[in-house]
Amino acid sequence: MDSTQLSVTCIAPVNIAVIKYWGKRNESLILPINDSLSVTLSTADLCSKTKIIADAKFTDNVMILNGKEENFENERIQRCVKEIKARAAELGSCPKELLEWKIHIESENNFPTAAGLASSASGYACLVYSLAQLYDLKKQEISDIARMGSGSACRSIYGGFVQWQKGIQLDGKDSIAFQVAPASHWPDLHVLILVVNDSKKKIGSTSGMARSVVTSELIKYRVEKCVPQRIHSMTQAIKDRDFSKFAEVTMKDSNQFHAICLDTFPPCVYMNDVSHEIVNYIHEFNRTEGETKVAYTFDAGPNACLYLLEKNVKRVLSFVNHIFPNDNQKSAEYVRGIPVEYESEDVNEFQNYPQYEKNTLKYIIHTKVGEGPSRVD
Amino acid sequence: MDSTQLSVTCIAPVNIAVIKYWGKRNESLILPINDSLSVTLSTADLCSKTKIIADAKFTDNVMILNGKEENFENERIQRCVKEIKARAAELGSCPKELLEWKIHIESENNFPTAAGLASSASGYACLVYSLAQLYDLKKQEISDIARMGSGSACRSIYGGFVQWQKGIQLDGKDSIAFQVAPASHWPDLHVLILVVNDSKKKIGSTSGMARSVVTSELIKYRVEKCVPQRIHSMTQAIKDRDFSKFAEVTMKDSNQFHAICLDTFPPCVYMNDVSHEIVNYIHEFNRTEGETKVAYTFDAGPNACLYLLEKNVKRVLSFVNHIFPNDNQKSAEYVRGIPVEYESEDVNEFQNYPQYEKNTLKYIIHTKVGEGPSRVD
Numbered sequence: 188m189d190s191t192q193l194s195v196t197c198i199a200p201v202n203i204a205v206i207k208y209w210g211k212r213n214e215s216l217i218l219p220i221n222d223s224l225s226v227t228l229s230t231a232d233l234c235s236k237t238k239i240i241a242d243a244k245f246t247d248n249v250m251i252l253n254g255k256e257e258n259f260e261n262e263r264i265q266r267c268v269k270e271i272k273a274r275a276a277e278l279g280s281c282p283k284e285l286l287e288w289k290i291h292i293e294s295e296n297n298f299p300t301a302a303g304l305a306s307s308a309s310g311y312a313c314l315v316y317s318l319a320q321l322y323d324l325k326k327q328e329i330s331d332i333a334r335m336g337s338g339s340a341c342r343s344i345y346g347g348f349v350q351w352q353k354g355i356q357l358d359g360k361d362s363i364a365f366q367v368a369p370a371s372h373w374p375d376l377h378v379l380i381l382v383v384n385d386s387k388k389k390i391g392s393t394s395g396m397a398r399s400v401v402t403s404e405l406i407k408y409r410v411e412k413c414v415p416q417r418i419h420s421m422t423q424a425i426k427d428r429d430f431s432k433f434a435e436v437t438m439k440d441s442n443q444f445h446a447i448c449l450d451t452f453p454p455c456v457y458m459n460d461v462s463h464e465i466v467n468y469i470h471e472f473n474r475t476e477g478e479t480k481v482a483y484t485f486d487a488g489p490n491a492c493l494y495l496l497e498k499n500v501k502r503v504l505s506f507v508n509h510i511f512p513n514d515n516q517k518s519a520e521y522v523r524g525i526p527v528e529y530e531s532e533d534v535n536e537f538q539n540y541p542q543y544e545k546n547t548l549k550y551i552i553h554t555k556v557g558e559g560p561s562r563v564d
Numbered sequence: 565m566d567s568t569q570l571s572v573t574c575i576a577p578v579n580i581a582v583i584k585y586w587g588k589r590n591e592s593l594i595l596p597i598n599d600s601l602s603v604t605l606s607t608a609d610l611c612s613k614t615k616i617i618a619d620a621k622f623t624d625n626v627m628i629l630n631g632k633e634e635n636f637e638n639e640r641i642q643r644c645v646k647e648i649k650a651r652a653a654e655l656g657s658c659p660k661e662l663l664e665w666k667i668h669i670e671s672e673n674n675f676p677t678a679a680g681l682a683s684s685a686s687g688y689a690c691l692v693y694s695l696a697q698l699y700d701l702k703k704q705e706i707s708d709i710a711r712m713g714s715g716s717a718c719r720s721i722y723g724g725f726v727q728w729q730k731g732i733q734l735d736g737k738d739s740i741a742f743q744v745a746p747a748s749h750w751p752d753l754h755v756l757i758l759v760v761n762d763s764k765k766k767i768g769s770t771s772g773m774a775r776s777v778v779t780s781e782l783i784k785y786r787v788e789k790c791v792p793q794r795i796h797s798m799t800q801a802i803k804d805r806d807f808s809k810f811a812e813v814t815m816k817d818s819n820q821f822h823a824i825c826l827d828t829f830p831p832c833v834y835m836n837d838v839s840h841e842i843v844n845y846i847h848e849f850n851r852t853e854g855e856t857k858v859a860y861t862f863d864a865g866p867n868a869c870l871y872l873l874e875k876n877v878k879r880v881l882s883f884v885n886h887i888f889p890n891d892n893q894k895s896a897e898y899v900r901g902i903p904v905e906y907e908s909e910d911v912n913e914f915q916n917y918p919q920y921e922k923n924t925l926k927y928i929i930h931t932k933v934g935e936g937p938s939r940v941d
Contacts, residue, residue: 405820408781413781413782438829443826446823446824446827449822452816456844459837467833
């Protein structure tokens with residue numbers, strides 16, 4: 188270690204909720220009105236990467252995000268940095284003067300923003316995890332601090348299956364994430380993200396959920412009655428590796444989340460006609476296959492995230508490729524992430540399903556459940 | 565009167581709910597799980613017309629709907645005919661032998677089925693009203709019988725603003741419609757129906773609502789908590805002719821109905837991307853106008869029904885025509901129903917709103933609140 192400079196580089200994963208987070212009880216601390224539960228995705232295919240250099244000679248704090256300088260005074264960044272430093276100071280985990288050095292942060296995502304995937308979860312998880320490495324807070328709970336950057340970031344602090352408990356304390360100290368099961372518990376849980384071509388402006392999730400809390404009447408019932416039961420069923424499904432149950436609760440909760448958005452006034456609409464077609468096709472597919480082989484879930488955008496078992500990837504992908512033909516169908520640029528070996532053509536197998544117009548999907552990402560953040564330098 | 569033949573011809577109106585009916589507690593009697601409230605539309609623009617001939621010499625019952633013979637044994641038709649005859653027999657309202665004569669029914673709608681407007685409400689209301697005329701049940705409650713043909717038909721038995729009370733009796737005797745206010749109470753309440761070009765197959769409302777009752781969790785809360793409050797607010801808004809309140813409750817209830825459909829498993833989706841764009845545009849329009857001038861509501865299909873005051877029709881229609889340009893923009897074939905006089909062109913007024921592609925709407929129907937069924941022969 189150069190005595191006047193310290194550097195860490197870390198990666199952190201994306202997570203996709205199966206029980207959705209929607210609605211805050213405290214806007215500034217980012218405290219949710221309900222528990223949520225997510226699957227952490229493999230950093231091999233999707234991740235944020237953050238390098239932090241602390242240097243005694245730096246005169247300014249700097250934040251560069253995907254090659255562009257960000258305002259370091261951004262409230263959420265400030266809160267994360269301040270909270271991590273306070274924790275380090277309190278515990279004396281690192282030399283005091285290190286906490287006074289300015290830092291240069293460079294962060295990037297290995298997936299395009301255009302993918303419509305929430306990069307804030309992996310981004311803030313990576314920022315907070317990297318800061319914790321820098322200030323030697325390695326064994327400390329930091330999901331509550333990641334949460335202050337972006338709510339769902341707290342779930343990206345852990346790998347595998349992660350629950351964010353809403354907590355009941357006013358200061359949010361108990362609004363933290365914990366691992367329900369590690370990735371190794373169910374390693375054959377795979378994911379296909381169908382990135383839909385869409386140009387529509389949409390309501391940001393922060394303002395969307397604020398509007399839902401104020402105007403939706405149904406959200407009260409969801410929060411009080413539906414989510415607790417679903418968290419329970421989902422946890423059990425994960426423990427039992429019961430894909431059919433996992434899929435059912437995932438699909439129902441995605442639908443209910445979008446129902447709440449529609450019950451908001453004015454309504455927030457995130458799914459589009461293509462999203463709804465995907466939903467129809469998946470129900471149809473599961474029915475004709477005679478078992479639930481695939482589940483959909485949609486966040487605050489039109490892209491579908493499909494959960495499925497590894498053994499069914501090839502078949503489901505053939506189905507998706509039939510429905511949504513693409514000029515680059517089998518190129519690695521169209522189907523990204525974990526490579527899929529295509530067997531012989533079974534072109535006619537899905538011929539009863541009408542096809543959508545070509546290139547309706549931008550591309551597909553094939554990935555799987557994965558580990559939490561890690562240091563890579 | 566030819567002593568061996570009797571004939572009646574009647575018309576009955578369409579109604580559009582502002583508090584939606586969705587979900588039955590008894591499938592065969594068609595008893596709903598919540599009250600609903602609708603506006604009856606003028607028969608001058610939209611109606612069903614039914615001619616019934618009873619003849620001692622007829623050997624068969626015949627039903628011709630829009631020029632095509634229907635199966636008279638159809639359960640719903642049978643139930644309506646049987647119930648009306650039973651009531652007439654019980655009350656002795658007409659000669660006994662008349663009840664034994666076979667009948668020929670010819671019914672047609674003056675609007676195309678392709679309009680996506682529920683023709684079953686006006687159709688069954690017209691059938692039951694015509695039968696009641698034939699058997700001289702002129703002062704009797706018949707909305708409960710119309711209800712057995714098609715739930716919302718009971719609301720088409722009355723003009724103006726009509727509530728269908730769900731009732732609590734098992735036999736459905738108290739599940740009837742009543743007039744909240746006559747059409748004359750608020751005669752300047754107009755309606756624009758935007759008929760959207762759409763080819764998608766959709767789930768019929770009978771099976772959709774059955775599925776919602778079984779699978780939606782949110783529907784319980786809607787039925788128990790939301791609808792009773794909304795019926796109260798809506799009734800008050802109508803009594804006060806408070807358009808702004810009327811509009812708000814109408815839009816919120818339309819949104820909530822579609823939220824319930826989305827919370828159904830598998831979900832029922834009736835609105836499409838164009839429907840949602842209409843919603844966005846209307847919120848935007850009301851905001852920039854500085855007052856709520858127009859309200860949307862959507863039934864089990866993509867078409868928008870807009871409520872607005874007569875004085876705002878021209879302006880709203882100019883707005884709609886800007887957003888959705890059409891090759892026949894100002895022809896009577898495109899804007900049907902009550903004629904609209906266009907003033908000088910104010911082309912630039914809405915230029916900040918992006919335009920949709922041409923001919924997205926099939927046509928527009930301009931109508932207004934109107935009277936209940938009547939005899940026209």
